Amino acid sequence: MINTIIFDLGAVLIDWNPHYMYRTIFDDEQEMLDFLKNITTSDWNEEQDAGRSLAEGTAALIKEHPEHEKNIRAFYDRWDEMLGEAFYGTVEIFKELKESGRYKIYALTNWSAETFPKAIAKFDFLSWFDGIVVSGTEKMRKPSPQFYNILLNRYNVNPAEALFIDDNYRNILAAENLGITCVHFTSPEQLKEDLKSKNLI
Incomplete structure (x- = not known):
């Protein structure tokens, strides 16, 4: 029972959806989807879910993709904008x-x-x-x-x-x-x- x-x-x-925030950054929908799929991936985000600090996770990803630093930092700097209703x-x-x-x-x-x-x-x-x-x-x-x-x-x-x-x-x-x-x-x-x-x- x-x-x-x-x-x-x-x-x-x-x-909760990163699209809400990143649509204010990217003008091109496919470019945004590619960024989320290949840079700020679900696997990367899940490392923070598993206890890695946001600062450590952000730094590690910037080291791997320095050309995307600004948009990577936005993930947690503007995280509130991803939180829907x-x-x-x-x-x-x-x-x-x-x-x-x-x-x-x-x-x-x-x-x-x-x-x-x-x-x-x-x-x-x-x-x-x-x-x-x-x-x-x-x-x-x-x-x-x-x-x-x-x-x-x-x-x-x-x-x-x-x-x-x-x-x-x-x-x-x-x-x-x-x-x-x-x-x-x-x-x-x-x-x-x-x-x-x-x-x-």
Whole structure:
């Protein structure tokens, strides 16, 4: 029986997208996409999510691509401009789950410890969680099994009694390998249907 819900945050409850900021820098959409794909890559950003400091990550990338220094520095200097709004459909589902009183609800997020306080300041619903585990603070990230186990052990969660929601299928597979029931998030509407089908709402 499911008694614990674990949410991912980015692309599930919170809209974060570098395009918002970099569209103010690049006039050419394809040039921007190439920069994000080849310079400020997801793999590079995930190193900061895993605990590397923003200053260290920025310096390392500038050393590798000195011709892009200005645009690389903008990634974290103007990070706030990448932080969009909440996905309110998902927030409503979260609220319904919370108000039911049936579940402990946690967040497990890949996020830099240095930028996460900005999300805390912006989104009141983050205070609804019974606990939040942030990769940058723990210096490890999804899909590492050890990262999931931090949450399971810290909050005494039985994986067989937990449901995990994430938009990244890589992270879903890792959770399933630990015996956690999962929902691969694609939209609030799909999430609601999946939760209904499992008799969780």
